[in-house]
Amino acid sequence: xxxxxxxxxxxxxxxxxxxxxxxxxxxxxxxxxxxxxxxxxxxxxxxxxxxxxxxxxxxxxxxxxxxxxxxxxxxxxxxxxxxxxxxxxxxxxxxxxxxxxxxxxxxxxxxxxxxxxxxxxxxxxxxxxxxxxxxxxxxxxxxxxxxxxxxxxxxxxxxxxxxxxxxxxxxxxxxxxxxxxxxxxxxxxxxxxxxxxxxxxxxxxxxxxxxxxxxxxxxxxxxxxxxxxxxxxxxxxxxxxxxxxxxxxxxxxxxxxxxxxxxxxxxxxxxxxxxxxxxxxxxxxxxxxxxxxxxxxxxxxxxxxxxxxxxxxxxxxxxxxxxxxxxxxxxxxxxxxxxxxxxxxxxxxxxxxxxxxxxxxxxxxxxxxxxxxxxxxxxxxxxxxxxxxxxxxxxxxxxxxxxxxxxxxxxxxxxxxxxxxxxxxxxxxxxxxxxxxxxxxxxxxxxxxxxxxxxxxxxxxxxxxxxxxxxxxxxxxxxxxxxxxxxxxxxxxxxxxxxxxxxxxxxxxxxxxxx
Amino acid sequence: xxxxxxxxxxxxxxxxxxxxxxxxxxxxxxxxxxxxxxxxxxxxxxxxxxxxxxxxxxxxxxxxxxxxxxxxxx
Numbered sequence: 001x002x003x004x005x006x007x008x009x010x011x012x013x014x015x016x017x018x019x020x021x022x023x024x025x026x027x028x029x030x031x032x033x034x035x036x037x038x039x040x041x042x043x044x045x046x047x048x049x050x051x052x053x054x055x056x057x058x059x060x061x062x063x064x065x066x067x068x069x070x071x072x073x074x075x076x077x078x079x080x081x082x083x084x085x086x087x088x089x090x091x092x093x094x095x096x097x098x099x100x101x102x103x104x105x106x107x108x109x110x111x112x113x114x115x116x117x118x119x120x121x122x123x124x125x126x127x128x129x130x131x132x133x134x135x136x137x138x139x140x141x142x143x144x145x146x147x148x149x150x151x152x153x154x155x156x157x158x159x160x161x162x163x164x165x166x167x168x169x170x171x172x173x174x175x176x177x178x179x180x181x182x183x184x185x186x187x188x189x190x191x192x193x194x195x196x197x198x199x200x201x202x203x204x205x206x207x208x209x210x211x212x213x214x215x216x217x218x219x220x221x222x223x224x225x226x227x228x229x230x231x232x233x234x235x236x237x238x239x240x241x242x243x244x245x246x247x248x249x250x251x252x253x254x255x256x257x258x259x260x261x262x263x264x265x266x267x268x269x270x271x272x273x274x275x276x277x278x279x280x281x282x283x284x285x286x287x288x289x290x291x292x293x294x295x296x297x298x299x300x301x302x303x304x305x306x307x308x309x310x311x312x313x314x315x316x317x318x319x320x321x322x323x324x325x326x327x328x329x330x331x332x333x334x335x336x337x338x339x340x341x342x343x344x345x346x347x348x349x350x351x352x353x354x355x356x357x358x359x360x361x362x363x364x365x366x367x368x369x370x371x372x373x374x375x376x377x378x379x380x381x382x383x384x385x386x387x388x389x390x391x392x393x394x395x396x397x398x399x400x401x402x403x404x405x406x407x408x409x410x411x412x413x414x415x416x417x418x419x420x421x422x423x424x425x426x427x428x429x430x431x432x433x434x435x436x437x438x439x440x441x442x443x444x445x446x447x448x449x450x451x452x453x454x455x456x457x458x459x460x461x462x463x464x465x466x467x468x469x470x471x472x473x474x475x476x477x478x479x480x481x482x483x484x485x486x487x488x489x490x491x492x493x494x495x496x497x498x499x500x501x502x503x504x505x506x507x508x509x510x511x512x513x514x515x
Numbered sequence: 516x517x518x519x520x521x522x523x524x525x526x527x528x529x530x531x532x533x534x535x536x537x538x539x540x541x542x543x544x545x546x547x548x549x550x551x552x553x554x555x556x557x558x559x560x561x562x563x564x565x566x567x568x569x570x571x572x573x574x575x576x577x578x579x580x581x582x583x584x585x586x587x588x589x
Contacts, residue, residue, distance in 0.1 A: 078565060081566065085546035089581055092580060096539070276584060283580065
């Protein structure tokens, strides 16, 4: 581990240098006035079908995904494959809902989901709830991208003590911060193309080369312990692993597009048609994710955990080291460089988009709403640029000084929190029936109960819900968003009666939601 | 054939609801009900059923989404 893999390192650094140049050069790509927030923060809403495909794909399939999904397969087995049904059901949801959201946001020049909620429901506090949820859920997600980066840097053999240990990470982050600041969303959009090509190359190489080396899929799965091969069959009076698996997939899919970085990616599309086409084309990435989940089993079959040369890596990074160790074992050094660069760049693209999304939210929905109501366009864009720096710096400090496990816990909670914006954002795209205060109470109940439930199961994702003598283990986020919706439905007529509002505020019209 | 014709006539071009969207529901049922596929046999190129079944549904799901895309225009 302490030995530096020079060939891999040189290729890794060269690819990083290339994307750094690309990130800065992107400022003049489809040139727009970067002193306008929608130019900096949404790429001027100028991305066609193909660029949106790369951008949203680069956005959703993060470095952490590439490390953590196989790591879960490596550690826990079949349950990790929930990532597959998750992406399968995510895109139909995207296909049905998000063209509507794109149209209304385009029509009213909304830049964030909170902008939409503000315009639809006219309640700045509900919009604030959506904003804060978005920012808080995004921060640990950015931090986790750094974990992905840390693992590959460690696997390249770069190590040190104290400040020197964190230096490569800091350098990568300064680069990221600089090009995001100067180019806005155009930077991750252009780099996403490079990232996705590298990731596809790596994924296909991994599923072709490694099984050949290991003697075929048959041998690989024969080496996987029986209890990891399938979900455990539920015992009496419980739906066991089955309901946990299905609710994790469905809940994660519902939460996915509520994350600010997803919405930023979608809103940067140049047309509703581009959004629709992307919903039909994005499953192209799902297949890659499925293949990568299999890579965890390859690592298991290759027995990387038992090899002495990787012992220190596993000691430092745990199961997250499974994929890098497998690549080191299976690929020639030059390709290790490419594969690790793919993961490293795969960290920077989502981190850039996430920080831009958080910056858009702060600037539009906190600063403009509560602090300076009439900023000039230039002030607004400048504010967003600064906030994107602060957000990234915060994530960097977090990952350097706080144990990684905390970022993982927070990201888990973030999923439970962000799904609570579903009634206002997704149901809100269909109906103005809900009372805005009822939505806010529903959100509060969802957040509080979700957090308590997660704490009760020691910050694991599934909660064993007891009903009439049966146990239904399931994803806390899904359970609590149902509670949230029920509360909002029950309270809406009550609140409407109390306030006796004659007309409901709504600056959108039914015809704003389609072409 | 007659079903296809009926479906086409029901397909509400544009803004609102289209019956074609029901096609998207099929993949929800197929992959969110683990008893359907939590089995090892039959293998395919060495992959247990559990794995290749779900990978196959990525392709089928993508095809369904593609069909719905062309059937429902903005």
